[in-house]
Amino acid sequence: MKSLVTGGAGFIGSHVARYCRDMGHEVVVLDDLSGGFKDQVPEDVEFVEGCITNQKLVESLFLKHRFDYVYHLAAYAAEGLSHFIRRFNYTNNLIGSVNLINAAVKYEVKCFVFTSSIAVYGAGQVPMIESMVPRPEDPYGISKFAVEMDLAAAHEMFGLNYIIFRPHNVYGENQNIGDKYRNVIGIFMNQIMRKEPMTIFGDGMQTRAFSHIDDLAPQIARSVKVRKAYNEIINIGADKPYSVNELAYVVSSAFGVSPRIKYLTPRNEVQHAYSNHDKAKKIFGRGSGVSLEKGVGRMAQWALKVGARRSAPFKNIEVKMNLPASWQV
Missing domain, CATH: 3.40.50.720 (NAD(P)-binding Rossmann-like Domain)
Structure with missing residues (x-):
């Protein structure tokens, strides 16, 4: 094939x-x-x-x-x-x-x-x-x-x-942890390795089911x-949702540090997003079911090997109105 x-x-x-x-x-x-x-x-x-x-x-x-x-x-x-x-x-x-x-x-x-x-x-x-x-x-x-x-x-x-x-x-190994626009777990890990506070838009109560x-x-x-x-x-993905605040503590624990969080102005985003996976289970059977703690721990070990990264900022912003301040630099 x-x-x-x-x-x-x-x-x-x-x-x-x-x-x-x-x-x-x-x-x-x-x-x-x-x-x-x-x-x-x-x-x-x-x-x-x-x-x-x-x-x-x-x-x-x-x-x-x-x-x-x-x-x-x-x-x-x-x-x-x-x-x-x-x-x-x-x-x-x-x-x-x-x-x-x-x-x-x-x-x-x-x-x-x-x-x-x-x-x-x-x-x-x-x-x-x-x-x-x-x-x-x-x-x-x-x-x-x-x-x-x-x-x-x-x-x-x-x-x-x-x-x-x-x-x-x-999330997981091979993720682009240097991209500041997406992948919150990678962003948190990169910030910890760069000795920076973890940044969260809004109050951190938005929930997602993070999938290894x-x-x-x-x-x-x-x-x-x-x-x-x-x-x-x-x-397809994980079943259990977590708040971004809870995630920050899980990631900090994987690196053996106390969480330092900097809350930013909320941005326009869906507050709660998680899926039903009954159809996937019926077609493929149950997946690996990697827990958030285990998956983040595995990714943290990989991230420590590759080190902190910095990706180039997106240079061709087409509309700057309402662009979050942290994305303007």
Whole structure:
């Protein structure tokens, strides 16, 4: 089997690429390294540096390799920042996805696996269940939902099989801890290692169910072998929600330090977001069930090895009105 993994040098993608390789797939990773790192690409995997928005490059890869499966994980997943980078968001997360879907149809891919997000649900719908009507509240969620609808349309028109996963608040080894716009656990760890206070928007009472990478990467990789998953939308991740304040204490404990917290002006975000996973359990069985304490502990040991990181600030902010002050520097 030949598989394309987009975003395979990034966080979730690098783990999915490794699991696909271990299943015996011949894997090609396509990544522009905007949020990933080349040393995270698994061994014995072909790496192509490039962007999914490059239509000619995408076409050439499908023509050369005739992929059986596509695992599409490439995205700029800064949900909060997406309000201020709408053009960039839709170009990368929607138009880039359409390039892949077009190629998948033309070259008769057997199944297109897409990582969407619980951002498609919007606010006030907890626990989030696949049967709910999506009401995304930010451009990131809108772009993800648009790709979901496009995949459904491609299936109806051309017979392209798909599997859509809606993960949430994923963390673990290989995460870009230097990105200040997303991934709160990575942000906390980076701040602790830099001897800085942990920053929290608002009062810290917002809740999320933080999902370790082992709660979803293996299921995503093997999903193409599970016919019951075909043409389905599936929530995937951890069940138990925690407040951001509780999370700060768990991360501090993993590093053996007392929590130092700096509260910032609240930003516009969904206050409570966690999912129901009965469908995933029915299709795949129970996941690894990594506890928050155990998962954060594992990630902390990895973070201490790689050290603190600083990513370049996003330079092309399109709308600066209402941009949080901490994102303006």
